[in-house]
Amino acid sequence: MILTVTMNPSVDISYPIPDFKLDDVNRVEGARKTAGGKGLNVARVIKQMGEGVVTTGVLGGTIGDFIIQELSKDRIENYFLKISQESRNCVAILHDSKQTEILESGPTLTAEDVAAFLRKYESLLTDVSLVTISGSLPKGLPPGFYRELVERSHVRGIPIVVDTSGESLRQVLVNEVKPFAIKPNITELSQLLGINVEPGIESLSQALSNEYFQGVEWIVVSMGCSGAFVKNGQDFYQVTIPKINVVNPVGSGDATVAGFAVAVKHRQSVQAVLKTAMTTGILNAMEDVTGYINTANFESIFNQVKVKKIDL
Ligand SMILES: Nc1ncnc2c1ncn2[C@@H]1O[C@H](COP(=O)(O)OP(=O)(O)OP(=O)(O)O)[C@@H](O)[C@H]1O
Ligand SMILES: [Mg+2]
Secondary structure: OEEEEEOOOEEEEEEEOOOOOOOOOOOOOOOEEEEEOHHHHHHHHHHHOOOOEEEEEEEEHHHHHHHHHHHHHOOOEEOOEEEOOOOEEEEEEEEOOEEEEEEOOOOEOOHHHHHHHHHHHHHHHOOOOEEEEEOOOOEOOOOOHHHHHHHHHHHOOOOEEEEOOHHHHHHHHHOOOOOOEEOOEHHHHHHHHOOOOOOOHHHHHHHHOOHHHOOOOEEEEEOHHHOEEEEEOOEEEEEEOOOOOOOOOOOHHHHHHHHHHHHHHOOOOHHHHHHHHHHHHHHHHOOOOOOOOOHHHHHHHHOOOEEEEEOO
């Protein structure tokens, strides 16, 4: 069983309004409302791969109820901490081939909420063999909060995959206890190191040799349509992927985390882990719905992903 953590889930509302008018009334048909949050995308893809998954995090109010309802519809087990404040809505207005987003910041957690969540997390750890953490933190949590989750899983020998950015990612990496894996994209990697990492072997291998990554078993730098560059132990790999018909790449990083987690749980070879992780990312990009993969295409894509070990 894999546990996915989403600390600040949302209801994602998309409004297709082709001729969006400012300072006027806009009527919308075909509004879509889904349970959002990067960890929920990870969970959905794990579930579609036929693997056991449990979701946790913090939610509240009627928006929180909607999220639980949606997860239950997909038969995804959910053990979120319920708080008195309302979870957030995130609105995307689709107009003139553009996307204008309005993102609520969500609830501010109290010290009691944090303590209650950590108790829940501890109890969930007794039944899982791998943990994934995705996305940003809600207000009220210090940027080092994910360190706490990494340490608690480490004590039990449970590998943990962290997909976050900015100060949250930095805090996880400067800690003595390291996560098992991270999956930054190239922008997040550049931001972490404060340099502009180029997508070439030299720049990437140099970047991943930074002290930040010592003791992290897997660093998977995903690069959209250019595949990935990876450090596993002391080895570097370049992963190339086939050209596909891209429909909607949003959430492909989350799908990659899902594929990675499932493959690691099954103790697949390095090659197979990377091929699986890329394949689920690609399959997500081929679909309109975020966090959805058509598993019927898995094998054909998997066979077209190439993993090359780099001799430096
Ligand atoms: N345009 C694309 N064409 C083919 N594959 C893609 C494309 N975009 C993403 N993928 C696949 O998904 C993986 C992860 O995508 P990406 O690097 O964009 O993650 P990300 O920036 O973390 O995305 P997000 O945070 O929105 O989930 C890529 O390594 C690749 O395998
Ligand atoms: Mg991402």
